Amino acid sequence: MPSRTLGATLAIALSIVPLLARSQPAAAPPAPQGAVAVPQPTSPFNGRIGRIVQESTPDFPREPTAPAEAPNVVLIMLDDVGYGQFGTFGGLTPTPSLDALADQGLRYTQFHTTALCSPTRASLLTGRTPHAAGTGVVADMAGGFPGYTSVIPREAGTIAQVLQGNGYATAWFGKNHNVPEWQSSAVGPFDRWPRGMGFDYFLGFVGGDTSQWDPALVENTSLFEMPPDQRGTHLTTFLADRAIGWMQQKHAIAPQKPFFLYFAPGATHAPHHAPQDWVDRFRGQFDMGWDRYRELAFERQRRLGVVPQDAKLTPRPDSLPAWDSLSPDQRRLYARMMEVMAGFTAHTDAEVGRLIASLDTLGIRDNTLVVWIVGDNGASAEGGLSGAVNEMNTFNAQPPEDPAASLRVIDELGGPLHHNNFPVGWAWAMNTPFQWTKQVASHLGGIRNPVVISWPRGIAERGGLRGQFHHVSDVMPTILDAAKLRMPTTIDGVPQRPLDGISMAYTFDRGNAVAPSRRTTQVFEMVLNRAIYHDGWMASARWRTPWVTTPRTDPIDTQEWELYDLRRDYSQSENLAAREPGRLRQMQDLWWAEAARNNILPLDNRLFERFDPRNRPSLxxxxxxxxxxxxxxxxxxxxxxxxxxxxxxxxxxxxxxxxxxxxxxxxxxxxxxxxxxxxxxxxxxxxxxxxxxxxxxxxxxxxxxxxxxxxxxxxxxxxxxxxxxxxxxxxxxxxxxxxxxxxxxxxxxxxxxxxxxxxxxxxxxxxxxxxxxxxxxxxxxxxxxxxxxxx
CATH class of the missing domain: 2.60.120.200 (Jelly Rolls)
Structure with missing residues (x-):
């Protein structure tokens, strides 16, 4: 008999017995001499309870369990990293930890983000395009149209919710820029904080960035202060320590329970903060300037095979100065700013490498799927043409900083006293070989980021390259494939919008190394910079240049479109719009169709009115x-x-x-x-x-x-x-x-x-x-x- 039946029977029996006992007459006085005693009736349950217990099996409600041999998952997302920044993909900063992971798995050379952080992260977590996840722009700029609310709809459940519902332990360490601004205080609501989106535990910061030396941290939904003995520890180091500790604890307590760890440090977003010894090891290494850097990085990229041999290096935009045109003081300052970024990059690589190495210590590396996404968009141009000792100048629309004043604190850059970011020229160089930077979703400099995937048990090939066209929304279905799980039709009773992502797991097979991409179409839009990819072609329309602050007021339909054949032109170097007007027209029509399907419309060039905080919900x-x-x-x-x-x-x-x-x-x-x-x-x-x-x-x-x-x-x-x-x-x-x-x-x-x-x-x-x-x-x-x- 099932235990619930047994429990119900015993409950009834034990509740009735006292009632029956109370209903019996009081004990009769002794019978008079010569009278005959009448026997009292016995309980109808006498002898039956024992038989019920003997015939029943105890049981408890079943907890969800993951499929047999389901892998642990470590998902790493870095911030504001260009394609040509990490040494593994041709950058001039050595990144041995990413090299080692790539040697154990696969490097992806046509993976795409969204050009800004909140949208990329929403797409990553939900497997939907960013606008379909309500996050067509950063949370701080949310507008009222459906694709731009910053409120991830319940119809777009997260990968953590699915894994948690299937027996995974889940945790998130680092940046969370996906809480709606008006819900980010101590009164919540908290359903769109990590704990409400499938994560058992969260430790990190809620917002676009924070100081790496004096971070504003949150644990779950409460303010968190670094322990006194750890104040002054770099945030990436602190988060890696805590993430390693969490994995060790979970494995020690329940090694049979797989885990999902989402590790998203603030690196290498501004402020560019790094330990002094990491910065100093790059002294003098960038005196050649950004123009020569692009040439050297491009040569390395071709040697490594992360760009095709016939790829072309795109030219410097006219609005960017040549390195040789700068004054000696400017070159000295800007070179030091790049040294700080290199130190930040190398330190990040080392700390993430330490986290991955802990998997070997625990003996679980073989069945752990590691997905390392090197940037949520291209390198950032938000430091302006002159760079910034205090990037809040940029966010307050102030004139560029005076390099002479910045030179006075050149040796303090990277430390806690400054909120520094490097100049646009270096951001462009970090995005070698592509055009443009972060914010520019129309061109590859804003949206193409390196990815390395390693899973020793699931990927036999070591050190392979994959050139299929993929998008950040493809990560969620890839993880589900690896775990042998399907996307549920409902989560917490809410019917789910189908995933937009396409699993990348087919590329794990060596036989599919050069197979055609299963993603044939992808739409892009970010602050009116827009593009459409289809069957190897890409149409692009750039509306805003990040370092030009004067807003455009002309009609959106005056936007000039460009056309590129990415099958033969890896770096988007040759505009074919004039040569193929018919194809361009078809691509434009397809953009509008995909925009309508993905909540991108309406387009609104009243950018600053549209994103005025007074138009949002407010406490x-x-x-x-x-x-x-x-x-x-x-x-x-x-x-x-x-x-x-x-x-x-x-x-x-x-x-x-x-x-x-x-x-x-x-x-x-x-x-x-x-x-x-x-x-x-x-x-x-x-x-x-x-x-x-x-x-x-x-x-x-x-x-x-x-x-x-x-x-x-x-x-x-x-x-x-x-x-x-x-x-x-x-x-x-x-x-x-x-x-x-x-x-x-x-x-x-x-x-x-x-x-x-x-x-x-x-x-x-x-x-x-x-x-x-x-x-x-x-x-x-x-x-x-x-x-x-x-x-």
């Missing part, structure tokens, strides 16, 4: 007054009141301790842009605005605030007349004027990409180095509340 819309209490920490910019380009007041009810006040009352941002109200300099009250790290304005009370309860107030009177203008700041204590001063410039667009609002302390980096040694700079008194009023 603060319609509110003009906000009261916060201690415990508010790292409140994201998208969930905080917007204090830019307007007047406001801040009122804080505090108690200053005996001996005077010290520490932060409220702040937002940090070293590369932000503001704060705090006690310093012997208990004086200070308001400070850090304007993109370039200049700091401080208004400080003339006298210390005495011990006791006080009402502190900041009145910020904005000049108006456009973004980033000046203001007057006034401080008062208990209604009495304490100080006033001018703020000549303000931050126009972004305080920070990862540092939010804190009450009573300063997480992350400091607004000023004056209190850097005292972080987190906790207020030494008591804060009752802090109120922000917008005016």
């Amino acid at each position: 603060v819309a319609g509110r003009n007054s906000f009261t916060y209490y201690p415990g508010i920490e790292r409140l994201p910019q998208g969930a905080a009141p917007d204090l830019k380009n307007r007047s406001f007041s801040i009122t804080a009810e505090v108690e200053v301790p005996a001996g005077g006040g010290e520490g932060m009352i409220i702040n937002q941002g940090g070293r590369w842009g932000g503001w704060g109200l705090f006690f310093d300099d012997g208990g004086k009250l200070t308001y400070l605005q850090n304007v993109i790290g370039n200049v700091r304005y401080a208004v400080t009370s003339a006298r210390p605030v005495p011990p006791g309860r006080h009402t502190l107030r900041l009145d910020f009177e904005y000049d108006g007349g456009g973004p980033g203008r000046g203001a007057t700041a006034r401080l008062s204590v208990n209604g009495a004027n304490a100080a006033s001063g001018r703020i000549e410039r303000t931050v126009p667009l972004n305080w920070s990409l990862d540092e939010g609002v804190d009450i009573g302390l300063d997480h992350g980096t400091p607004l000023t180095e004056a209190y850097a040694a005292r972080l987190p700079f906790r207020f030494n008194g008591r804060i009752a509340q802090v109120t922000i009023d917008l005016r």
Whole structure:
């Protein structure tokens, strides 16, 4: 008898027996002398329960189990890496860990991403094209059209959900840029955070980037601080340590249970941070400049076979300067910026290699499928033509940095004091042999990334090359194939949209090394740069150049289309549009058809209006007054009141301790842009605005605030007349004027990409180095509340 039947029977029996016992008459008094005693009836269950137990088998609800011999899966996604950056694919930075993995498996030379990070990652996790996954642009720029909401629909279930539902342990370490901005605070909702998308565990950062030295981390859905003994550890090293520890723990506890590890460090996205010894080992190695780098890398690529022998090196765009046209100071600065990137690249390779080596230590390498995707798009041009010591200049639409000023900190680049990125010329060089860079989905420099796949038990060939055309959405069905699993028709009761991806597993067979690609069509679009691939041909239409900030206002149908035969032209070097107008017309028509099918439409060239954050769902819309209490920490910019380009007041009810006040009352941002109200300099009250790290304005009370309860107030009177203008700041204590001063410039667009609002302390980096040694700079008194009023 099944245990549930047994359980039900016993429950009934044991519940009835007491009732029957209570229903029996009280024990009869002894029978009178000479009377006959009448026997009492026996229980109808006497003797039956024992037989039920003997005839039953205990059982429990069954947990899902993976198919026999299902492999472990390690999925690695790097950030902002060009095709010609890692040595394994011809770059001039040696990457022995990726070399070793490629020697054990296969290198893919026509694998494609989406040109930006959030869309690539959404496509990777869901197996759908990015717009079908609601992520046609980065989460920070979400618009209201279906393909651009940044909300991954429940109809697009993730690979982690499928594997978790089939008995896999799942974990995600590193970057998550797929939480909708208005859902990224401590109130969630959390269904589109990793724990809600099939991951048992998450440790990483939620946003586009973070400092590699002072990261803003989250564990599952809670803020996470690095342990004190590990502060100052590079983030890639820290994440690799934790990922290795997670694998060791899972294997030790349940070696029979396969795992899925998604490892997505912030490398090599800006800020370009790397340990000093890794940077210094490349000193002088890039003095040849970006033009010569392209030539040398292209020669290596042909020797390695990762580009065909008949491929052509595409020319430098007219808008990029030749290396030889730069001044000696510019060449010295830009060469050092590239040395930092090389150190970052090599360090990343070593840390990922350490993670892969741990599989051998555990004895599970043979049946572990490792998919290493070297970049979620091409190398980034977001450093601008002059590079950036503080990339927040770019995100605030500021003029290019002065190289002379940057030279003064040249030896600090790569360290914690700067949010640096290299110039466009190096980004273009990292994308050898292709045209253009990250953001440009119309051309291969933005979308073609190296991939290495290794699975000793499942891939017999070692060191092979594969040239089939594939897309990031193909990874999910590939993993399902390896695990012998099918995509379910429903997940948690929600019918699923069919996968757009096509399994790459057919390429694992040596006999299919040069087989035709099973992907025949793929559509691309990113901030109006668009393309269509079909049967070896590619039509491309570029609308925006990343380093040209002036928006286009002409109609979208004025976009010029180009046509390339990728069967004979690997690098997209010869535009055949004039020669084959009929084919180009067919490709354009196909683009519109695929765009309609994949939620890419409507196209809207009102780019900045379309992506205005005021058009998104918001926790603060319609509110003009906000009261916060201690415990508010790292409140994201998208969930905080917007204090830019307007007047406001801040009122804080505090108690200053005996001996005077010290520490932060409220702040937002940090070293590369932000503001704060705090006690310093012997208990004086200070308001400070850090304007993109370039200049700091401080208004400080003339006298210390005495011990006791006080009402502190900041009145910020904005000049108006456009973004980033000046203001007057006034401080008062208990209604009495304490100080006033001018703020000549303000931050126009972004305080920070990862540092939010804190009450009573300063997480992350400091607004000023004056209190850097005292972080987190906790207020030494008591804060009752802090109120922000917008005016």
